[in-house]
Amino acid sequence: MSSKRKILFPTRIALILVMPALILYLFFNTWPMIFSIGIAFTDATQKNISPSPEAIDNWENAIRCAIDLRDKPEYKEKASGLVNSTVSSLMDVYGNLTGIKNYIEAGGDFLNTPLSYLRGLDRSVRTLMRVSEEFKMYFNCTELGYPTSISPISKEMLEKFDALSTLSGRLQNPGAYDNKTYYNEVVTGYNITIELVNYFKRLETDYEGYMNEFIASAQNELDSLQLKFIGLENFKKLFYDPRFYNSLYKTMLFVATSVPLKVGFGVLLALFYSSELLRGRRIMRALIIVPWAMPFLLSALTWKFLFIPNGQLGQLLGLNMNNREWDAFLVYNLFETWLAYPFIMTITQGALGGVPKEVIEASYIDGANAFTRLRKVIFPLIKKPVLVASISTTGASLQAFLVPLTLNGAGPTGYICAPFVGCTAGYMNEMLIVFGYYRVIIDQEYGYAASVYLVILAIILVYVTLWLKLLMEKGGK
């Protein structure tokens, strides 16, 4: 038989049939999870998860360019010449500005500022502009064969040349000022000049050191664009994150409140609507599975409209889910119950199919004995399917995501405290899955987020394993 099967159903064909779906599944689900294990040990953020190749090229070229400028003798020579003439023109500017400054401070009328100073200032600033042009041309990495928008010579400093030039132009016409503003302008120019002198003196005396410093800082920038292995840092952070403990707490609480609600409501309604005593059961049954038939998004929109503070039910019940933590939690429970009870109800109805109708009816009519009959006849029949369905719906509560997310974004925001680890600001009703989701979507700290959802995954897997084990045992009996 086995050999016949092998000939009739060759493995080769089986693989061809299974592969397309499997490849899709592996590529879009399994592989990203494995990939996440790697990401969880890195410092991945919005900045370095997918840096533009241009940004990396930019910094790499700037570094290569700076190394050339540092090491090649001809650049060194040219650079020192340029720096020399810059410094000497700067000293000229400095001298003239000091002259004007001293003149005014000594009580001189600013309107009669000696022309020699003004002309001298104008002349020296013009020289400076020429040198600065040469600087821009010569220290232009793109010109040197390393296309980049970054310059080893501080752009900020080169821009100060321009500022100085406009300032000098304005100072030529004292009539447009009053004494105080004129003096202030002079002082501004004076300060800029001192800054420039310091900067270029540094370049003159320690050219190599300057370039080394630039290369180091460029290297830092380049590193921050690349993923780094940071060991267990992310996991450590998770275990000191109050939001994590809050999400565990809220999730467990939600399981404890919503599961009894869903199951109780589902079973009760199944018992109630199975009664032959009701008129128009068909229509009623159609109405009570409305939550099942409505697409989730429509339900979410409706519930949001109903329960916002100025919505119909929000007003009626005095609930403010946008500002009050526990109001929101209550609405989650109501919504989850409304969404999920049809599942329990249907399962129960299926199990009730085996109960003779007279038994149910009798239990309604027979006041005193009703409870006993329910317990003795109906309960044993529905026990097993309802238990299995309850475990399944417990999983849904444990993984609550869409309910808090759609109703109010798992809000409100506020201070979240956890014993021993402190407090932090966050979304107060972040359930476990929302916690993982927000670390990706809001914080965009992908390395941390990956460690977060891997831990959540482990929690879910524990639950699934327990459930499957229970199912197997039940099946075995």
Place this chain on the structure above:
Amino acid sequence: MVSVSLTILKITLTIIGVFIAVTIAYPLIYIVAQALIGKPTIIVSSFQQLLSYGVTFDNFIKTLQDPEFHTALRNSLIVASITVILAILVIIPSGYAFSRFEFLGKNTLLYYYLIVSQAGGGLGIIAVLAMYIFFLRLTAYGINIIQIWVLPLVYVSGLTPFQTWLIKSYFDQLPKELDEASFIDGADWFTIIFRVVLPASKAAFIIITIFAFMSAWGEFIIANILGLDTLGRYIYSKAVAGQAGMMRPGEFAAAALLYAIPMVILFTLSQKYIGEAYRLGMKG
């Protein structure tokens, strides 16, 4: 005497039953009212507003004329159709193979599919987050696959575990002597697939079509994370997560109802098949 008290009991129970049923269906009644109200900028807080502002189809007309709604609707139709076709093309053969063939790793794979399909929605969200980060990382290497055509692939991959089980269970029910006989008769694969397997798997096609269409049409979280404009994302990002819904509640109520129509029709048509599907899935 007994019959009088029985009648009273019947009436009381019926009244209670109607009350509960109407309460449960109330959100549906409410959202229809919200979509029909003559003043599109208010959130309905009492049904008297329907009388004072009037009832109109303007909200639906306005929504249908909105170019953003058009783009989203077109995208959703394309995505859902491709999802259905792709699901049929890859999941039915896969389910068939799991039912009929013996190959290395078959049981491991089936077990794997079982675990992930029973783990619930949370696992799905985590897989999506992981996938999103993986996609972001791919763009660092110049590969940008965050585009509309990727959605059907993602949806079908998500459907694979559960639906493979479903189709496997379905084929398990069909007598395999049928295919075996054809093999022995010397039929080639082409003949077997088109003459024997396909005609017998009509129900499988219907199940897959309904499930794939409903999940692609109804999905909005993945589309929203990836920033791809489907109808679900349009409604979610504007009205549920965003503030536009508070400004124009009438129009968005209308949009959400329009969005719900195909799903409700399919749901109603498919009651029988969905019941069947869950039964098969549970049995697996």
